[in-house]
Amino acid sequence: DQQVKQNSPSLSVQEGRISILNCDYTNSMFDYFLWYKKYPAEGPTFLISISSIKDKNEDGRFTVFLNKSAKHLSLHIVPSQPGDSAVYFCAASAFGGANNLFFGTGTRLTVIP
Amino acid sequence: DAGVIQSPRHEVTEMGQEVTLRCKLISGHNSLFWYRQTMMRGLELLIYFNNNVPIDDSGMPEDRFSAKMPNASFSTLKIQPSEPRDSAVYFCASSLGRVHEQYFGPGTRLTVT
Numbered sequence: 001d002q003q004v005k006q007n008s009p010s011l012s013v014q015e016g017r018i019s020i021l022n023c024d025y026t027n028s029m030f031d032y033f034l035w036y037k038k039y040p041a042e043g044p045t046f047l048i049s050i051s052s053i054k055d056k057n058e059d060g061r062f063t064v065f066l067n068k069s070a071k072h073l074s075l076h077i078v079p080s081q082p083g084d085s086a087v088y089f090c091a092a093s094a095f096g097g098a099n100n101l102f103f104g105t106g107t108r109l110t111v112i113p
Numbered sequence: 114d115a116g117v118i119q120s121p122r123h124e125v126t127e128m129g130q131e132v133t134l135r136c137k138l139i140s141g142h143n144s145l146f147w148y149r150q151t152m153m154r155g156l157e158l159l160i161y162f163n164n165n166v167p168i169d170d171s172g173m174p175e176d177r178f179s180a181k182m183p184n185a186s187f188s189t190l191k192i193q194p195s196e197p198r199d200s201a202v203y204f205c206a207s208s209l210g211r212v213h214e215q216y217f218g219p220g221t222r223l224t225v226t
Contacts, residue, residue, distance in 0.1 A: 105152075
């Protein structure tokens with residue numbers, strides 16, 4: 001059973017606009033959340049993370065929001081650029097990261113020039 | 114510094130054959146993770162090692178799968194006998210200390226006919 005879910009397999013956005021990728025989780029023990037980005041024929045690369053003690057973390061054009069009560073997190077990319085086109089994976093871990101990472105199925109983002 | 118190295122990058126084999134996937138960790142890293150990526154389930158953790166010791170192999174599908182770390186910098190994932198349903202992309206990742214900051218290799222695309 002998937003403990004981390006990304007219900008949108010794909011998303012298309014115009015260059016310069018905001019991209020919003022969503023992720024839901026079911027395990028209330030998760031306390032650390034990450035986003036990974038994957039280009040074709042490459043492995044996933046770490047993008048941004050957030051601890052459950054925060055509700056927002058920002059890094060340049062990327063912001064992750066966490067809503068613990070809804071067990072929901074989102075990744076905002078503003079402004080979106082064609083180079084952002086990739087598959088984005090949401091991941092979660094429990095017990096301060098001493099445990100495994102659970103990944104979602106990924107969302108393919110296409111930024112249209 | 115070289116990243117995580119995986120070989121082969123592509124493997125095509127017939128059902129029933131033995132398949133061995135190889136992974137070289139980033140120098141100095143002490144944790145090693147094997148993942149399998151499929152469309153249906155996304156990235157699934159198969160097994161992870163810490164300091165050469167298998168910590169959690171609950172994700173290994175069945176006895177046909179085995180993983181080893183003969184030394185601190187190298188790991189193998191073996192499938193014997195292989196089946197068509199094993200077709201997927203297999204990633205290994207390594208980390209130092211914190212579980213979150215995993216560095217992924219480029220993956221091995223396995224096709225079993």
